[in-house]
Amino acid sequence: MSKHETIAELYGPWAVIAGASEGIGRAFARQLSSAGIPCILIARRQGPLNELSDEIRLDTGIQCVTATVDLAAADACERIVAAVADRE
Numbered sequence: 001m002s003k004h005e006t007i008a009e010l011y012g013p014w015a016v017i018a019g020a021s022e023g024i025g026r027a028f029a030r031q032l033s034s035a036g037i038p039c040i041l042i043a044r045r046q047g048p049l050n051e052l053s054d055e056i057r058l059d060t061g062i063q064c065v066t067a068t069v070d071l072a073a074a075d076a077c078e079r080i081v082a083a084v085a086d087r088e
Contacts, residue, residue, distance in 0.1 A: 016080070067082075
């Protein structure tokens, strides 16, 4: 990445973060949102996702979409695709 390229220019305008409700996923979501990247937050538990989404909006003004998905479930891919929808 050159010093003139942004994360969004290199990777796209949205970040999809699995495991966003705690630990590294949560920290990654906060770091990306503080860089101005809207996030699609994915985890098994909706409560922590909502809390993180609210915190990010209050702290940065950045939009977050949440999706409750168990990555071990047979329909996990389809649910993630549905959450992403037409976002790039």
